[in-house]
Amino acid sequence: MKLINKKNKNYTQVFQLFTEEEWIKSGKNFNKNIDTFFTGKKHEVFISTHEEGIIYFIGLGKSTFQNFEIQQVAVKFSQTQKEKLQNVPTLMIADFLNEKQFEEFVKGLLIGTYHYPFEKSHPFWSPKFELHFENLSQKKLDHIIQRSEAISNGQIACQEWLNKPANLKKPDTFSLYLKNLAKKYDLKYTVFNRKKCEEIGLGAYLAVNQASAYDAAFTILEYKTTVKNAKTFGLVGKCVLFDTGGISLKPFTNMHYMKSDMGGATAVLGTLIYAAEMNLPVNIIAVLPITDNAISEKALLPSDVITAYNGKTIEVMDTDAEGRLILADGLSYLAKNYKTDFLIDLATLTGSSVRMFGDTCGALFSNNEELKNLLIKSGDQTNQRLWNLPLWEVWKDDIQSDVADLKNMSLKPVGDCIIAAKFLEHFIEGHSKWAHLDIAGVAFGNVGYAKEKAATGFGVQLLVNLIENYH
Numbered sequence: 001m002k003l004i005n006k007k008n009k010n011y012t013q014v015f016q017l018f019t020e021e022e023w024i025k026s027g028k029n030f031n032k033n034i035d036t037f038f039t040g041k042k043h044e045v046f047i048s049t050h051e052e053g054i055i056y057f058i059g060l061g062k063s064t065f066q067n068f069e070i071q072q073v074a075v076k077f078s079q080t081q082k083e084k085l086q087n088v089p090t091l092m093i094a095d096f097l098n099e100k101q102f103e104e105f106v107k108g109l110l111i112g113t114y115h116y117p118f119e120k121s122h123p124f125w126s127p128k129f130e131l132h133f134e135n136l137s138q139k140k141l142d143h144i145i146q147r148s149e150a151i152s153n154g155q156i157a158c159q160e161w162l163n164k165p166a167n168l169k170k171p172d173t174f175s176l177y178l179k180n181l182a183k184k185y186d187l188k189y190t191v192f193n194r195k196k197c198e199e200i201g202l203g204a205y206l207a208v209n210q211a212s213a214y215d216a217a218f219t220i221l222e223y224k225t226t227v228k229n230a231k232t233f234g235l236v237g238k239c240v241l242f243d244t245g246g247i248s249l250k251p252f253t254n255m256h257y258m259k260s261d262m263g264g265a266t267a268v269l270g271t272l273i274y275a276a277e278m279n280l281p282v283n284i285i286a287v288l289p290i291t292d293n294a295i296s297e298k299a300l301l302p303s304d305v306i307t308a309y310n311g312k313t314i315e316v317m318d319t320d321a322e323g324r325l326i327l328a329d330g331l332s333y334l335a336k337n338y339k340t341d342f343l344i345d346l347a348t349l350t351g352s353s354v355r356m357f358g359d360t361c362g363a364l365f366s367n368n369e370e371l372k373n374l375l376i377k378s379g380d381q382t383n384q385r386l387w388n389l390p391l392w393e394v395w396k397d398d399i400q401s402d403v404a405d406l407k408n409m410s411l412k413p414v415g416d417c418i419i420a421a422k423f424l425e426h427f428i429e430g431h432s433k434w435a436h437l438d439i440a441g442v443a444f445g446n447v448g449y450a451k452e453k454a455a456t457g458f459g460v461q462l463l464v465n466l467i468e469n470y471h
Contacts (some may be wrong), residue, residue, distance in 0.1 A: 001126070007091075011089060012053030013055075017093065018057065043061075045075050045081065066404065067104045072297065075111050078122075078124070079112045081392065091377075095135060106144055107148045111156065114156050118159075121157055155457040160443065161266050161455050166258075170292075171291065188224070190220040202309050204329045213294065213296070216290075225282055227282075232284070232341050234344065235284060236284075236288075236289075236346050238265060241259070241290065243292070244294060267439070267458065268288065269288075274464050288450075289326040300322075303316065314406050315401040324420050343428060346437045347436075347438060347439065356417065365437075366388070370433070374470050386437065
């Protein structure tokens, strides 16, 4: 896809955007029949054909829209109209859009092309497709297409890996992908197999991995900038490729959705792709503890006591609370071995957060007011929203154990997302700027491109916004 700042009078395809107010202001100087079907409301599309070509009238709703709402409109337009669109130079008419708003529309067009199984067969992915927009200089348009392609590449990679069936994303398959990705983007790639994990003491991670038919793959990816004194972001993404619940077996209903239990890892993956393609002036250390949560004669048992990387002992109350175990080792390994300005973990962690927020927002926990506010602001700007919950000391008693330093969960039927956050707080090694994001309800859900629940791409644009605006 190319963005062009020039006018060709012979367009056979036109995208014309309207808010409700702009539609009224235009005097509706079009075919009178359009008024019957089009008013400029959000997501409205009217297709007008004539001898010279075709015009798509696209509604944005009220003129007080947020920038992310333009992206939403473009995503839906791209998803629903992709079979009709032609691979020809296309004029976009939207004089009221500023640079940022136009960029959001282009991002949405590209992100909306995602189809699982993903194939780049859409007109927008062809270099022959040109979107002509006269309001901005060619230099600005070139920068917009670079950013838009980078964010769509990152988000679509996130969606693609989260959506893959379990048999197509075994630990060795995903590890090979990450190794090749590291070569492509010049990332430093380190992976610890089961033997190495035992040597260095990643006991909480290994406790989950011990039932797997596949070797451990505790993975570190490092993106480094050449800019001096750049901020360093430490990211840990929960990467359970499939979660049976282990011995604490999940109900069979909806277990097929447990291929989605790597939503934290895929959000980190998409962020790394964007950072590398845009050469962002930051450093990123990403830890992805890759495993499945399986059942075998070697499986972790409720009542087992294990020793984490930082030496703390954990009584396992429920083997389906495995995400916090691998995050514990991921956090403490990163905090002990790297110096980072921000430490953030993301995980599809608890049903508690889903029951609390549904698909409205993720649950946010942080020990730092500045980081908390930055994440909330980024969430509001991208519509990948977060809501802050407390880390009060009153919750610590619920994870006290008689036989170990900690229990991996409380047996109370309330507040498990808070319990999980309080548990993880024991593994940040005193880091002063840490945030935990429980994205269980928002990483996988109802989407416009699939009949069943599928990947939303949540987390990529949130982290990108945070890193770009606050480095």
